[in-house]
Amino acid sequence: MENNKVVLVLVDGLRPDAVQQCKHPFLREFMEKQCTYSYNGLTIMPSLTLPCHMSLFHSVGADRHGILNNTYIRPSHAIDGLFDVLHAHKKKNFFYRTWHELRDLCRPGALSRDIFINYYTYDNAADVELCECACRDIAAEQPDFVFYYSGNSDEKAHKYGWMGEEYMAAVELASRNIEKIYHALPEGYSMVITADHGGHARTHGTDMPEDMTIPIAFYGPQWEKGKELEQIRLLDIAPTIVDMMGCEAPADWDGVSLLKK
Ligand SMILES: [Zn+2]
Helix, strand or coil: CCCCEEEEEEECCCCHHHHHHCCCCHHHHHHHHHCEEEEEEECCCCCCHHHHHHHHHHCCCHHHHCCCCCCCCCCCCCCCCHHHHHHHCCCCEEEEECCHHHHHHCCCCCCCEEEECCHHHHCHHHHHHHHHHHHHHHHHHCCCEEEEEECHHHHHHHHHCCCCHHHHHHHHHHHHHHHHHHHHCCCCEEEEEECCCCCECCECCCCCHHHHEEEEEEECCCCCCCEECCCCEHHHHHHHHHHHCCCCCCCCCCCCCCCCC
């Protein structure tokens, strides 16, 4: 049985071409040389932050989780999410975030740690501090599953435009932070890197390829290095992670594990 520990890193609004053009080369080189990866991952509609996170964690489309914008509404039929499933398997979940709205990604009690540093108060420093905090905790306490969320790139893109100078600087910071997390990983950790959605001009939410296409990468002993996958879905990430960790996905999840048996 597989029993890997997993760190999932999500960079909000990260487009695949931003990974390819980023001046800090770590993320691109890591994906292309160390991971099984795709620059052609498909997110869900509406391509908005909270609906995409709900789909990522619950492996269903917005028609099934019912979250259509960034305001959370309690669903009438709740589906177990990634944090809930891992918690039921006695896994220790740590969550790091700069955006408060992500508080509803799991049921109460599923998190062993929940660190929130507000982007709107601290700007770039929120990401720097959050990353240091995550690196420290991972090295010292070795949680089973970590979700590290970085919102800086999306905020800069809304203000200054996707693929502009400020957005690309935020992507550089994300690449630098992912490098730090990678170097902080003790033996036995795998990593999954993705985005919730892309963006165009100063917005997202449409079904345009610029909004819908995301990078997805899997790193660890179960993954072939440097293998590019053609098209994979955001919905497949949660089933893949539970599979990597030797747990079972709920029957009502729509995604499938990408792990080759
Ligand atoms: Zn956004």
